[in-house]
Amino acid sequence: MSTKKRRQREFVERESRILAKAWELLERDGLLKLQMSRLAEECEYSVGTLYHHFSSKEDMLLALATEQVSERLRLFEKVAQWQANTRDRMIGFLFADALFARREPLFFHLQQYITTPVIAAAISEERRQLAIEAHRPLAELFLSVVEEAQSNGDLGNTTLSPLQLGLGLWALAEGMHTLVHAEGLSEPYKVSSPYSLLLNHCHAWLNGHEWRPLYPLNDLQAQAELIDRVRREVFDVIPGVDAGVLFPQPAQGAL
Amino acid sequence: MSTKKRRQREFVERESRILAKAWELLERDGLLKLQMSRLAEECEYSVGTLYHHFSSKEDMLLALATEQVSERLRLFEKVAQWQANTRDRMIGFLFADALFARREPLFFHLQQYITTPVIAAAISEERRQLAIEAHRPLAELFLSVVEEAQSNGDLGNTTLSPLQLGLGLWALAEGMHTLVHAEGLSEPYKVSSPYSLLLNHCHAWLNGHEWRPLYPLNDLQAQAELIDRVRREVFDVIPGVDAGVLFPQPAQGAL
DNA sequence: ACAGATTATGAATCTGATTCACATAGTGAG
DNA sequence: CTCACTATGTGAATCAGATTCATAATCTGT
Numbered sequence: 001m002s003t004k005k006r007r008q009r010e011f012v013e014r015e016s017r018i019l020a021k022a023w024e025l026l027e028r029d030g031l032l033k034l035q036m037s038r039l040a041e042e043c044e045y046s047v048g049t050l051y052h053h054f055s056s057k058e059d060m061l062l063a064l065a066t067e068q069v070s071e072r073l074r075l076f077e078k079v080a081q082w083q084a085n086t087r088d089r090m091i092g093f094l095f096a097d098a099l100f101a102r103r104e105p106l107f108f109h110l111q112q113y114i115t116t117p118v119i120a121a122a123i124s125e126e127r128r129q130l131a132i133e134a135h136r137p138l139a140e141l142f143l144s145v146v147e148e149a150q151s152n153g154d155l156g157n158t159t160l161s162p163l164q165l166g167l168g169l170w171a172l173a174e175g176m177h178t179l180v181h182a183e184g185l186s187e188p189y190k191v192s193s194p195y196s197l198l199l200n201h202c203h204a205w206l207n208g209h210e211w212r213p214l215y216p217l218n219d220l221q222a223q224a225e226l227i228d229r230v231r232r233e234v235f236d237v238i239p240g241v242d243a244g245v246l247f248p249q250p251a252q253g254a255l
Numbered sequence: 256m257s258t259k260k261r262r263q264r265e266f267v268e269r270e271s272r273i274l275a276k277a278w279e280l281l282e283r284d285g286l287l288k289l290q291m292s293r294l295a296e297e298c299e300y301s302v303g304t305l306y307h308h309f310s311s312k313e314d315m316l317l318a319l320a321t322e323q324v325s326e327r328l329r330l331f332e333k334v335a336q337w338q339a340n341t342r343d344r345m346i347g348f349l350f351a352d353a354l355f356a357r358r359e360p361l362f363f364h365l366q367q368y369i370t371t372p373v374i375a376a377a378i379s380e381e382r383r384q385l386a387i388e389a390h391r392p393l394a395e396l397f398l399s400v401v402e403e404a405q406s407n408g409d410l411g412n413t414t415l416s417p418l419q420l421g422l423g424l425w426a427l428a429e430g431m432h433t434l435v436h437a438e439g440l441s442e443p444y445k446v447s448s449p450y451s452l453l454l455n456h457c458h459a460w461l462n463g464h465e466w467r468p469l470y471p472l473n474d475l476q477a478q479a480e481l482i483d484r485v486r487r488e489v490f491d492v493i494p495g496v497d498a499g500v501l502f503p504q505p506a507q508g509a510l
Numbered sequence: 511a512c513a514g515a516t517t518a519t520g521a522a523t524c525t526g527a528t529t530c531a532c533a534t535a536g537t538g539a540g
Numbered sequence: 541c542t543c544a545c546t547a548t549g550t551g552a553a554t555c556a557g558a559t560t561c562a563t564a565a566t567c568t569g570t
Contacts (some may be wrong), residue, residue, distance in 0.1 A: 170434070173430065176422075323515060
């Protein structure tokens with residue numbers, strides 16, 4: 001009985017050891033150079049063993065990305081607990097997202113890679129389910145704030161469900177990440193501080209939905225102050241947060 | 256002299272013949288099954304010849320995607336020439352985008368695939384430049400409408416440049432495409448008609464930027480009428496346009 | 511201590527992109 | 541018309557790297 005449990009535990013432990021090493025290799029050599037045989041070598045396990053854990057390389061990559069979600073969740077939880085109105089918390093989520101994107105740029109590469117249909121095709125159903133499970137609390141946290149806003153009247157009356165509403169902001173952020181990380185085609189359209197820009201567009205979107213309190217769009221000062229408040233009141237406890245780089249103070253009133 | 260030109264012409268012709276066949280295979284078997292040796296076989300050229308044209312498989316895929324841009328441009332041009340206010344034309348671009356996404360879903364898979372940094376790394380610099388060149392008129396068309404809006408006062412006063420402003424809508428659309436096409440992770444968050452939803456969020460964004468004339472967000476009827484007008488006045492000449500599928504009439508006033 | 515079950519191993523296999531030595535065709539001078 | 545030369549096309553051979561699976565090693569309960 002207990003032997004079986006010990007085995008299971010050891011199996012799980014080994015899995016996270018493998019993933020830790022994989023992440024290390026990823027950071028060192030990049031996604032392109034990550035190969036299963038080298039990973040096996042570095043872990044001091046055989047390739048076969050790797051394949052007892054993961055049905056394919058892509059499967060492992062999704063496992064890797066899924067592991068990171070808990071870190072992201074930690075940031076989101078801080079925002080959800082923040083004593084602030086719903087609109088400010090929405091901006092807080094955005095901050096968390098941008099923060100995470102900056103600290104773990106690899107995560108976004110990985111995410112983009114494994115959600116590409118060609119690549120995703122090689123992922124096992126189980127792993128996909130695990131990933132969905134892992135993401136659920138993240139989505140719930142986010143959507144609960146949307147619901148709160150709807151029920152307490154922060155929002156103008158809308159015909160959209162919380163999910164439909166939330167997807168708007170989600171898409172906006174996702175799209176900006178995509179444009180920021182897209183290789184090649186977007187070079188001529190690069191912009192100096194994409195996340196400040198995103199922030200401004202999010203305020204536009206929130207104003208458009210009459211999400212109160214409204215922020216005047218061209219008052220960049222007020223937007224910067226809000227960001228500063230998020231940083232101080234939510235994220236300052238977390239070491240290594242560099243909001244100044246993400247959201248540089250606007251010079252002479254322009255982005 | 257003229258021999259050389261003939262040769263060049265033949266080379267170009269062969270390239271488009273190869274690409275045409277590649278597109279055919281892509282539609283038939285999908286991106287996953289497209290392989291260079293099979294393509295060579297079907298074209299009745301040798302693999303070596305393929306590699307005289309393209310430095311790698313990814314290089315060829317970008318060439319393929321670039322070819323499609325002219326089709327997309329054709330739709331965008333129709334919108335740009337439309338006799339309507341700037342706001343309606345912005346929605347027109349969105350329509351064109353959604354339309355294209357529906358007619359050529361492969362294009363978006365391809366686009367997503369080749370902009371993934373891992374994949375993009377295998378693309379030659381020349382090909383990348385060609386792709387950027389091909390996209391330029393598309394961006395110019397879009398940005399010229401933004402500029403027009405700014406200069407004729409349709410827009411509230413903003414601190415953003417036309418590019419910075421345009422990127423907002425671009426990111427929103429891009430993000431929605433990504434969420435729609437993302438495999439796996441987004442399953443629990445699927446929504447019945449993502450492009451109607453996108454449209455609603457775009458109106459929110461436009462309202463937020465005080466892009467006149469404002470549309471009330473919960474008047475789905477007015478939004479549906481605008482879409483219908485775009486279809487009738489801009490795209491009806493184009494056969495096979497099925498706006499009804501893209502933007503279904505909202506049932507009982509809800510999305 | 512042993513049979514049987516479970517798990518680990520890594521050499522062998524397989525897939526498919528890419529290369530390159532050679533074959534072929536085109537060119538222009540004499 | 542022929543020949544030397546160049547440019548282009550060919551596809552078998554090479555290479556990279558993921559995946560498999562027959563075998564070895566280890567563990568379990570008796």
